[in-house]
Every structure is written in structure tokens, then in C-alpha cells.
Amino acid sequence: xxxxxxxxxxxxxxxxxxxxxxxxxxxxxxxxxxxxxxxxxxxxxxxxxxxxxxxxxxxxxxxxxxxxxxxxxxxxxxxxxxxxxxxxxxxxxxxxxxxxxxxxxxxxxxxxxxxxxxxxxxxxxxxxxxxxxxxxxxxxxxxxxxxxxxxxxxxxxxxxxxxxxxxxxxxxxx
Numbered sequence: 116x117x118x119x120x121x122x123x124x125x126x127x128x129x130x131x132x133x134x135x136x137x138x139x140x141x142x143x144x145x146x147x148x149x150x151x152x153x154x155x156x157x158x159x160x161x162x163x164x165x166x167x168x169x170x171x172x173x174x175x176x177x178x179x180x181x182x183x184x185x186x187x188x189x190x191x192x193x194x195x196x197x198x199x200x201x202x203x204x205x206x207x208x209x210x211x212x213x214x215x216x217x218x219x220x221x222x223x224x225x226x227x228x229x230x231x232x233x234x235x236x237x238x239x240x241x242x243x244x245x246x247x248x249x250x251x252x253x254x255x256x257x258x259x260x261x262x263x264x265x266x267x268x269x270x271x272x273x274x275x276x277x278x279x280x281x282x283x284x285x286x287x288x289x
Contacts, residue, residue, distance in 0.1 A: 117175045150213050150240055152204050158195075159237040165230040174200065175239075179274060193278045206239060206269050210262045212271050213245055219263055220250040234267050 159173035161168040177192040194214040
């Protein structure tokens with residue numbers, strides 16, 4: 116058998132079946148991915164002590180409300196850029212946010228009376244949404260707690276950076 120015939124035989128018996136297998140196996144997974152970026156609508160993020168979630172952000176409307184260091188409620192409008200949304204979606208995917216439990220609290224915690232800092236992170240899509248309620252004193256799976264803290268930090272940083280960008284774009288009042 117010539118070298119050319121050997122290469123063709125190798126390609127037909129190993130490489131082509133492998134490529135067909137990859138297409139057949141991965142296409143349905145990618146097509147049926149539960150949280151697709153093209154179906155993304157908004158992010159809602161709320162946080163505060165216990166049931167008092169005074170701080171909130173909604174990316175659909177841009178409404179941002181938070182309590183500053185002087186205990187005053189500040190209301191402003193902050194829009195995330197498409198790049199920010201893409202980044203947050205990809206980080207949520209990378210961290211496995213879609214597989215987080217809906218409630219990350221210690222067993223026996225009474226959610227109605229708890230005064231522990233609480234974070235509610237919600238990603239809304241056309242067909243479904245994923246909401247995770249995370250209490251800061253969660254002592255379950257530490258890796259999962261670290262991932263939830265990382266997601267909370269990413270959301271906070273993105274919102275704060277967008278607010279700084281927006282603040283710099285406002286005309287000065289002279």
C-alpha cells in the first residue's frame with residue numbers, strides 16, 4: 116500500500132468517525148443549552164440584611180438603589196453594556212451558576228427572622244430564569260460558597276464600574 120493510500124485509509128477509519136461522533140454527540144447539547152445568551156433578558160440582583168433587601172439592581176430598567184455609608188438610600192439609573200452582560204453570562208456559565216441550589220442557607224435557618232446578609236441573584240431568559248438566594252453565613256459546601264461569593268462580587272463590580280462610567284459621562288453643572 117502506498118503512503119497516500121495509508122493516509123486516506125487512516126482518515127476514513129479514525130478521523131472521520133471521530134468527527135461524526137463529535138457532531139452527533141455535542142450538537143443536541145449545545146442546541147438544548149438551558150440558558151442561552153441570545154435568549155437573555157435581564158439580571159436582577161438584590162442584597163441586604165435579612166428580609167430587608169434595600170439594595171437592588173435591575174439590568175432591564177437600569178434601576179439601581181443602594182444604601183450609602185450615611186444610611187441614605189441612593190436611587191440612580193445605571194445601564195450595563197452588552198460586553199458587561201456577555202462577561203457576566205459567561206462567568207455565570209463558567210462558575211456553574213445554573214447548577215447552584217436555589218437556596219444556599221444552613222439547615223434550620225428561619226429565613227423570615229434571619230438577620231444575616233442575604234444576596235438574591237437572578238438571571239432572566241425568555242423561557243426560564245435562574246434565581247439563587249445566598250446567605251452569607253452558609254457553611255455547607257465551601258467550594259460552592261466560594262463560587263457564590265465570586266458571582267456576587269462579579270455582579271457588584273460590574274454594576275459599580277458601570278455607575279462610574281455613567282457618572283463620568285454626565286455633563287458638569289457649571
